[in-house]
Amino acid sequence: MNERFITILGWVATFTAVCMYVSYLEQIGLNLDGNKGGLIQPLATAVNCTLWVCYGLFKEKRDLPVALANSPGVVLGLAAFVTAI
Structure with missing residues (x-):
């Protein structure tokens, strides 16, 4: 597959x-x-997304789509957890 397709797929x-x-x-x-x-x-969700955000940001060649895709999951997963207590 070509690189352009993979880039578009990542952002979608x-x-x-x-x-x-x-x-x-x-x-x-x-x-x-x-x-x-x-x-x-x-x-x-919050734990899983935290791990994926760290993976996306800290690997040698950053993977911003992975980090950005999972960032809301950290915040909203924690908010849903806290409000459910």
Whole structure:
């Protein structure tokens, strides 16, 4: 496959990952309204995304799409976890 296709694919995947993590906003709203969700999934999301952000930023040749795609998962996963307590 050519490099241009792979680059476009990486950014499209980044966009869809961000959309997936933004869906936590609904759960955070429900948590704040008293309809508490589970604790394990958002905590696992936050830990997983933290590891991927570190991987993307600290590898020798940075992988910004990986880091950017997972950044919202860190923040929103933690927010969903905290509001579910």
